Amino acid sequence: MSASRPTTALVTGASSGIGATYADRLARRGHGLVLVARSGDRLDALAARLRSETGVAVETLVADLADAAALARVERRLRDDAAIGLLVNNAGSALPGGIADQGPDAIEGLIRLNVTAPARLAAAVLPRLIAAGEGAIINVASVLAVAPEAMPGIYPATKSFVLTLSQSLALEAGPRGVYVQAVLPAATRTEIWSKTGHAVDSVPGLMEVGDLVDAALVGFDRGEAVTVPPLHDEAQWNAFSAARLALLPGFRQSRPAPRYGV
Template sequence: MAKKPSVLITGASSGIGATYADRFARRGHDLVLVARDGARMEAMAADLRRETGVTIDILPADLTKHDQLAAVEARLRDDAGIGILVNNAGASLGGRFVDQVTEDVAQLVALNTTAVLRLASAVAPRLANAGEGAIINIGSVVGLAPELGLSVYGATKAFVLFLSQGLSLELGPKGVYVQAVLPSATRTEIWERSGADVNALSAVMEVGELVDAALVGFDRREPVTIPPLPDAADWDAYQSARRAMLPGFAQVHAAERYRTGA
C-alpha cells in the first residue's frame, strides 16, 4: 500500500488546527505541526504518537516573523513527503476599526493573509509537478458578511476565499485539490485572545463537529465547504448570481446609468 502523504498544519497547538492533527493522525497520516507553542504541540504529539503510531514532527514558528515563516516555507518546498497543507493559523481583533491599533491590524493581516499566501506559494509548484496533493485554507463566513462589523478580520477571510477559489481553478486541472473551509462561530481560543466572551454568543459550533464536517467536504472534494450552512443550494445560488455578472464586466463603455445626462 502506498504511503499516505504527510500533512503540515499551521496553528496546530489548539482549536481547529489541533483537531485536524488528531483526525489526520487517526487516518494514518504523518504530521508536521506548526505553531508558536512548541511545548504544547509536543505534549499533544506524544499522545497521538502513542495512540496512532504516526510520525509527528514539531516545527515551532511565529508566522508573522519573516525568518520563522521562511523556515516553514522551506520545509514545504523541500519535503516531498508533505502532500497536504492545512493553512489554519489565524487571529482576530476586538473592537471597531477606528479603535484598533495600526500595528495590531498589520500583524493580523500578516498572519491571516501573508502567511497563508506564502505557504501556499511554497508548496503549490511541487504539488502541481507531482500531479497530486491538497491545500486546505481555513476562512470564515465573516468574509462574506461585512454586516457583522469585523472589517479587517472579514477582509482577510474574504482574501482566503478568493485565493482558494482562484487556486482551485488554476491547480485543479493539475491534480491539486484546493478547499476553502468557512466556519461560523466555533468554540476555540481565538475568542479569548481577541478579548471576546464566546459564551455570550447565541450559536457556537464545537470544534470537533466543525472539523469532521470540513473533512466530509474534503473527501467529497468540495471547493468551498461551509459546515453551518443548512442548504447547499443557497451557496449555489450565490455562485450563480456572481457568475451571471461576469459578461457585463467586459465593456468598452460605462454602463448607461453612469453616462452624463442619462
C-alpha cells in the same frame, strides 16, 4: 488526491482549536504530521499524544508566521520536503474592535498572519504538488468572508482574501491534479474568542470544534471547493455562487454603464 492517502500533512495553528483538531483527525486517517505554531510546549504535548494513540510520525515546527524569517523557514520546509502532500492553512487570529480602534501595528500583524502567511505557504508548496500531479491545500477562511455585517474590523476582509485565494488556487492547480478546499466555519468553540475578549458561552449558535472539523473533512472527501459546515441549505451557497458567476459577462464592457452618464 485520494482523501485517505497517507501523505504527510503540515498543519499551521496546530497548538489549539481547529488546527489541533485537524491534527487529531488527520493522524487517525494515517497522515504523518508537521505541526506548526508558536507554542512549542503545546505542540510537543499534542505530538506525543498523537504518536502514542495513532502510531503516525509527528514533528513539530515552532514558528511565528507573522515573522518573516520564521515564515521563510516554513516555506522552505514546504518546498523541500517531498513527503508533504497536504497543507492545512489554519493559523489565524482576530482583533477586538472596529477598524478605527485597530492600530497600524495590530493591523499589519493580523494581515501578516491571516493573509500573507497562507498565500506564501500555498505558493511555496504549489510547484511541487503541481509537478507531482497530486496533493491538496485546505484553507481555513470564515463565513465572515461573505458576511462583514457579522463582525466589525479588519478580520472579515482577511477571510475574504483567503476565500478568493482558494478560488484562484483551485482554478490554477485543480486542472493539474491539486485539490484546493476553502473551509468557512461560523462561530466555533475555540480559544480565539477569549483571546479577543469575548465570553465564548455568550456567542449564539456556537459549533463544537470536533463537529466543525469532522464536517469539513466530509466536505474534503466530497471534493468540495468551498465547505460551509454550518449552512444547512446547500442550495443557498450554490445560488450565491451562480449569482456571482452570472456577473462576469457584464464586466466585459468597453463603455461605462449608462447610469454614469459618461
